[in-house]
Amino acid sequence: MxxxxxxxxxxxxxxxxxxxxxxxxxxxxxxxxxxxxxxxxxxxxxxxxxxxxxxxxxxxxxLASPHERAWREALGGFAEPALFTTKMYQSQVAGKPRLSGALSALQALGVPNAEKQASAYAQRKQERLEELIDAGAVxxxxxxxxxxxxxxxxxxxxxxxxxxxxxxxxxxxxxxxxxxxxxxxxxxxxxxxxxxxxxxxxxxxxxxxxxxxxxxxxxxxxxxxxxxxxxxxxxxxxxxxxxxxxxxxxxxxxxxxxxxxxxxxxxxxxxxxxxxxxxxx
The missing domain is CATH 3.40.50.1000 (HAD superfamily/HAD-like)
Structure with a gap:
């Protein structure tokens, strides 16, 4: 065009x-x-x-899954969860493998040493996601x-x-x-x-x-x-x-x-x- x-x-x-x-x-x-x-x-x-x-x-x-919610709620201690908007989820995380999504989100949020913290953030997100799935949030x-x-x-x-x-x-x-x-x-x-x-x-x-x-x-x-x-x-x-x-x-x-x-x-x-x-x- x-x-x-x-x-x-x-x-x-x-x-x-x-x-x-x-x-x-x-x-x-x-x-x-x-x-x-x-x-x-x-x-x-x-x-x-x-x-x-x-x-x-x-x-x-x-599916309307709790992925975005899990990523947001797992941010505590890394960054302000409220900064993880739907727009950020769609542009930085959606469709990417877990670790790549974690790193992308932390970098977008300006978190220091994002590379070193991405694995811990990804693990915390997974734990929260499993809790939400078990609670029927799908x-x-x-x-x-x-x-x-x-x-x-x-x-x-x-x-x-x-x-x-x-x-x-x-x-x-x-x-x-x-x-x-x-x-x-x-x-x-x-x-x-x-x-x-x-x-x-x-x-x-x-x-x-x-x-x-x-x-x-x-x-x-x-x-x-x-x-x-x-x-x-x-x-x-x-x-x-x-x-x-x-x-x-x-x-x-x-x-x-x-x-x-x-x-x-x-x-x-x-x-x-x-x-x-x-x-x-």
Whole structure:
């Protein structure tokens, strides 16, 4: 794009906020074209990608997990917990392996000797997370469950890919139906694998695609974090951004092909034809 896309997408969020106060008006995001026509430019392909498989991140996409809360509450003694905002979580921690996230957060907060303290912070966060999970502080996003079931109904192979080593345990706590948990929905699972590099490196998504009967170019990745979107695009995949926190602009900037606030906005009819697009209004 030759225009100032940063200012453009920031203005979209501001306009959406104004539209929220006027229910009769559609969200401005619906007026922004999907990037189907730009896929060849951003992915390096000469033709639009025909999709046939899906890869899901977990935290923030499928589950409302207590990760952010655990990171914040574990900060006591390292920095002021109130400084750990949702924006900081999304930009510095989300999608990264535990130790990398801890180091990134401490550095962003200006904590002295962050490298030496990151391991202790990461361990404290893990202990707090386990306490919150045991207390039942995990739930699934209803739109995500509907979307997963819709993809399954298409007969498409599905993978789940999270850097969190807690992802599988959390998904077993969510019922997909009377006989299956959310974890049972996936044909491939690379959650918590030891990786050489975390997101935005595409390693985790390429690993997931390698366990599906589909080439990376035919996969779309569902992500809520800019680092995850960047990782998907770096792997030659289409990226579907889920802006549950009013952060659509950052997902567009990261290179998302389409950004929605709910997965109910994705057209299953068009997806059945290999196209990622919004439901027509």
């Amino acid at each position: 030759r225009f100032d896309e940063y200012a453009f997408f920031d203005s979209i969020d501001a306009m959406n906020a104004a539209h929220m106060r006027t229910p009769s008006l559609p969200p401005v995001s619906r007026l922004v074209p999907t990037m189907t026509s730009l896929q060849s430019k951003t992915s390096g392909l000469d033709v639009p990608q025909i999709l046939s498989a899906a890869i899901f991140d977990v935290d923030g996409v499928l 739930s699934a996003f209803p739109d995500a469950i509907r979307f997963v079931k819709a993809i399954m109904a298409l007969g498409w192979p599905i993978a789940v890919a999270s850097s969190s080593k807690n992802a599988n345990g959390m998904m077993t706590r969510v019922a997909l139906d009377e006989q299956h948990t959310l974890l049972d929905a996936f044909d491939a699972n690379v959650c918590g694998r030891d990786l050489r590099e975390g997101k935005p490196n595409p390693e985790i998504f390429l690993l997931a695609a390698g366990e599906l009967p589909a080439a990376p170019a035919h996969c779309f990745v569902v992500e809520d974090a800019p680092a995850g979107v960047e990782a998907a695009r770096a792997g030659g995949m289409v990226a579907l951004g889920v802006a549950r926190l009013g952060d659509a602009a950052s997902l567009w900037r990261a290179g998302a092909t389409l950004v929605v606030t709910s997965l109910d906005e994705v057209s299953i009819d068009k997806l059945s034809r290999g196209q990622l697009d919004r439901v027509s209004i």
